[in-house]
Amino acid sequence: MFKINNLSVKFIILIILFASLIFGCTNNKINQIEDLRKNNNELNKTDTSSSPTKLTPKNTIIDLENTDSEERLLNNIFSSVAPSVVHINITKEMDVPSNQNIPDSFGFNFGIPDEPEQYFERGEGSGFVYDKEGHIVTNYHVVENAEVLEVSFIDGLTVKAKYIGGDPDSDLAVIKVLSDPSILYPVQLGNSDNTFIGQRAITIGNPFGQTWSLTAGVVSAVGRTMRSGNSAFSIPEMIQTDAAINPGNSGGPLLNSNGEVLGVNTMILSQSRSSSGVGFAVPVNIVKMVVPNIIANGTYIYPWLGVTLSNISLDIIDAMNLDLKQRGALIINVFDDSPAANSGLRDSQKNIEVSGGTITIGGDIVVSINETEVQTSDDVISYLVKYTQPKDTIVLKVLRDNTIIPIEVILDPRPGK
Structure with a gap:
């Protein structure tokens, strides 16, 4: 028989207590984990009434039945016109500024080593298909001096384009792509x-x-x-x-x-x-x-009158003793050897001080052009651009010394064209 002394009894009791403690903690931990799992399963149960909307693939046709009329209109316009709109990428060759030396505090200039004589600048803009021949309309400032032109369509096609010509005065230009006419969709031009x-x-x-x-x-x-x-x-x-x-x-x-x-x-x-x-x-x-x-x-030739104009302000009305209701375009300057100069139109040569600064007065006031009333200088510019060509003869009625007189003018092409 084994003899159990007091120390052995104490040791056995201690082991029993420790095992009970460990078992109790483990059992409690297991119960807590089971509770967490149950709670988590409850949270993960799907409520179909609040489930997130399924994402729509790009090539899926969106049902517009429930959209308002404005949204449908804008979507229809985009769908019909976007294939006619292009993305233009351009590359321009730029000159490096001539003075690229870096001065130091002692007055010496050190040039930048290995600096190229030219560098390239990239830009982008928009345009639209004008006809089935591949002509694309854009802004002159977008494609001016471009070395490389690339045109991308909404279907992902990218092609090279060549510059056809431009008009800096209206900021319009035409480029051309060599593409199958069946993939070109010209826009509809309004009025x-x-x-x-x-x-x-x-x-x-x-x-x-x-x-x-x-x-x-x-x-x-x-x-x-x-x-x-x-x-x-x-x-x-x-x-x-x-x-x-x-x-x-x-x-x-x-x-x-x-x-x-x-x-x-x-x-x-x-x-x-x-x-x-x-x-x-x-x-x-x-x-x-x-x-x-x-x-x-490759360009457009505008008619040229050869004047600078000003609207009729209250200061001009007071300075020239005009009727308060007088309208028209005051001729400020007549260019030498211009159609206006050859026809005897008079410019303004008297400067006077007013509260807002200095104004120039005394010239002819254009009140009509070919019997079309002139209210402002914009009316003269608009009429000349829209309704006349170089070599046309126009009749201006001008107010001079409180008398309206007709003056015939034969228009020239704009300088530099």
Whole structure:
């Protein structure tokens, strides 16, 4: 028989207590894990009434039955016109500035080593298919001096393009792709003379490289006259819109609710170089006039009168003792050897000080052109661009010394063309 002394008894009791403690903790832990599993299973039971919407693959036709009429209209316009809109990538060769020396604090100049004589700059813009022959309309400033032109379509096709010609005065240009006519979808051209304030205005283009983006707004104003930025001449009857136009939209179409082109998106007024809700498009009726000539001749020839004009302000009315209701375009300057100079039109030669600064007065005031009333200088520019050609004879009625007299003028081509 084994003898169990007091120490052995104490040791056995201690082992029994320790085992009980371990078993109890383990059993409690197992029970806690089972409870957690049960709770987790309850949470994972799917409630079909609140399950997330299944993502739609890109090639799935979206059911528009439950959308409102505005959404369906915009989607239909995009679906029908987007295949006509292109993304243009350009590469230009740029000259390195001539003075590339870095001065140091001791007066020595150290040239930049291994500096290339030319470098290449990349850019992008938008455009649209004009005809089945592959002509694409865009902005002159988008493709000017481009060494390489690449045109991408919405189906993923990318092809090379060549420059056909351009008109810096209207900021319009034409490039051409050699593609199967069956994959070219020309746009439908509208009539910008019918554009009205409040009309729906939609753009499709590539703002900041975000290809085939649609924005929508309204026509904010019509009849704006803006400098093209490429020449000293202005573009008449531009369309102003609050539809977002950003860098990369240039050259893309401004559309009406029928998907017809109202104009070519060209410029914005913004301190941030991004949309501020004040964008401008070249009216499509000027596109209709200019583009066929670019395709045929590489450029467009405008008529030239040879004057600078000013609207009639209250200061001019007071200084020239005019009727308060007098309207017209005051001739500020007549260029030498111009049609205006050859016809005897008089410019303003008297400068006077007014509260706002100095104004020039005394010239002829154009009140009509070919019997069409002139309210502002914009009216003269618009009429000459839209309704006349070089070598045409026009009749200006001018107010001179409180008397209205007719003056015949034979128009010349604009200089530099």
